[in-house]
Amino acid sequence: MRLTPFMILLVVMPLLAACPGSDIPGYNELDQTLVGEEAARKSVYDAAASYVPVQVVFENVVGDPTLPPNLKAAIQQVDREVVAAINDYNAAVAALGPAADGTTEKLTALISVLQRAQNLLLQLQAEGALS
């Protein structure tokens, strides 16, 4: 049996799953009371915060010298795209407002790339399980 760096993720993923983004009572209910700029900032905050746990794992894995270059490049690429999408969404909220069509498009794009980041974690996990 040979342990690969990807098997790290076999350990990390369950731990990550045990760390939900927020279980603060009353936090999600704020969405029903906030309006205007506050509501807009919270939408950006929540979207950005959802990437933090994934990014922490990426940071830990990407520095492993045994990580294959193609997977390192994939992590760096999706990280660049997520950060760019967060910035685009933040800029759209500020310029157009949270309800504008252009802002909704940016949020949809951000959700899409966040999903790809999650999928990359799952892919790394699967490759570790198969090796």
Added chain:
Amino acid sequence: METLLPQLLGLAIRGLVSYLGVQAANEVLDQTRQKMVDDQRGPNDAELNGLLASIKARSDRIQNA
């Protein structure tokens, strides 16, 4: 077995580092969320910009790894 033990140790350490990193990041986020709930408000500019700055800083380290 002699080669497996160091690998297992490395795996455990790296898993622990990731776990602690995620825990620490979530703790910071939850502290801010708790303040918002206590004050019944959304994130202010400093809190939002702080989060975006921390993501950017972590991204820089990922890109330069």
